[in-house]
Structures are given as structure tokens and as C-alpha cells.
Amino acid sequence: MALDVSTPPRRRGHDPESVLSVAVGVFNERGYDGTSMEDLARALGVTKSAIYHHVPGKEQLLARALDRALDGLSELAADARAARGPAIDRLERVVRQSVRVLTERLPYVTLLLRVRGNSATERAALARRAEFGALVGRLVDEAAEEGALRPGLDPALVTRLLFGAVGSIAEWHRPEHGAPATEVADALVGMVFDGLKRG
Template identity: 60%
Template sequence: MAVQVFNERGYDGTSMEDLARALGVTKSAIYHHFAGKSELLRQSLDRALDALFAVTREPAATSGPAIDRLEHVLRRSVHVLADQLPHVTLLLRVRGNTDVEQHALERRREFDHFVGDLVREGVAAGDVRPDIDPAVAVRLLFGMVNSIAEWYRPGHGIDAPELADTVATVAFSGLRA
């Protein structure tokens, strides 16, 4: 519930009073279980990031041709976004205003580097076009994935596997018939 309040009001715009009201408890009850709102933020951001990093350790992300590993990570990232939508949405909105946010951004950069390495390996193997900057390719691929957080609503139309298929098709095959 706290993540929903952070997403609606922004972390900086959310007070402990707002959180207590949304959770239906007193502020002291929150402080009994959590050090403060920054701990709630950290737990939410870690939930999203831990899910993304779990993808990087899956067998399909660690063995085989780089292009196949890249596609796996892209597809599974769509699933993570769908499964952890409120937490990923919050992750995508942090700007580094606090130590917790800075740490989350560092972890996001680490994930981006992992994906960038896959693109570079794909270029070296001849499976990815050499005329596209790997860093730009990663930003474009995950810009497409991350934009899903703005409009996707689970249970309303397309499901996560179909969405992952569509994203992978556009990313790896393009739109041309």
C-alpha cells in the first residue's frame, strides 16, 4: 500500500501521515516495524531490482548465444514489470534525491551494463548490427519495456506473455511485414 501512495504522490510528496492514513494504522505503528518512509522505499525498490537481477541469473540469461540471452532478458523483464508493476513503476520514477534512490539508480546502471554487455557480445558474434551503439540500443530496448509501466494494467486486455512476445517481435524483427 505504501508503494501505491509513493506512486500517487511521489516519495518526496508523501508524509508519514499520508502513509499511516493509507495503511489504516498510526504513524507509531509504522515506526514500530520500519525505520521510516525511506525503509519502505528501499524495500519496494529492492523488490523490483531483485526481480530484475534474478532474471540475469536464469540459465537462459547466462548461457547460449548473446542474442538469445538478450532476448530472454528482454522478455523476462516484461514479465517482471507486469508482476511487480507498482514497484517497477516506483523504480522508474526515482531521481536520486536520497541515498536510497541513489543506491537504486546504481543498481539500475549495473543492470544496464549487464544488458549492454550482451549487446556487445552479440555484435562481436555477428548477431547484432555493428552500426548501432550498444549503449543506445540498451536505452531504446528498455525505454520500450519501461514505457509499459505507464499504460499496462494487468487483467485488462493483453497478458504478460503476449506482451513480452510483442515487445520481442518489435525489438528483434521490427514492424515491417
């Protein structure tokens, strides 16, 4: 059929995966609330009128992007729940795996860390993120109960500061330059578990 021949070849890079990848980049650059469908159309190289062929809607893209980060955390949470051994070792493993998920899924985790709860989608993501935080909090508590933490440390503050340090990696880590994720994880674990000071 002539129609088939005259139809331009499908543009490369507009499968759902690459749409998501472009969208998360625009959300991180302009802020989700500051991103219009027109901005997404421009970034994808399609016209404003064609954008809905490629993008189901801004909020669905946000939900998918946040799930990409949260699914990584859920996998490592399941791994942590299945693990045995001293809580301090399981905590160290969770910290290392969190750094890995953060660096492997950097733009998605960056987006997750900026969510403020402005919509049902954002609030659902914050609830899933809080479940992960609670798991880490339980590991810190268990480590304290097992006598593995230095006395005088407040487990709730330790949990917040530890995950603050992990999350802050998203602000400066660039996979193409600088230290690989395993070195970043080693530095963090070394600093936080054994301390900066020479014993």
C-alpha cells in the same frame, strides 16, 4: 487476563508485506517526496500517533520497495550470466524476463523507474539498476561482435532504446485488463528483434 480480552484484535492487513504494498501505492500516487507519514497513516487506516508501530520509517519503506524490484532484476541477471548460446538469444531471453518481472512486480518497478537519486537510498538503487543496464549493454555488444545485429546499429543507443521500451510498459500495463505479460513480451520482441516491416 482481562487485558488480553480487552485488547482489540490485531487489524488485518498490517503485516510487513501489506504495509509495504500500501506504501508503494501511496508513493506511486503522490510521489515519494510528496508522501508524508500522515499520508501513510491515512492509507493504512491507523492514527498519526500509531503509525510508527506499523511503519519503520519512510525511507526504510522506500528501500524495501526498491529492493523488491531490484531483486527481481538481480535474479534474471544471474540467470543471464549462467546461460549459454548466442548472445542475441540470451538478449531476447533477458527482454522477455524483464517484461515478466516488470508486470509481476509492477508497482515496485514503477517506483524504481521514477527514482531520481535524491537520497542515499535512491542512489544505491540507481547503482543496482545501472549494473543491470550494463549487463544488457554487454549482451548487445556481444550480439554485435557475433555478427547477429544488423550493421549500422549503435549498440549503446540500442541498449537505451530497448530498455526504454521495456520500462515504458509500466506506464500503461494494468494486470487486470488488457494483454497478458506474455503477449506484451511477444509484441516487443517481435517488433524489436524482427522489425515492424514485413520482410
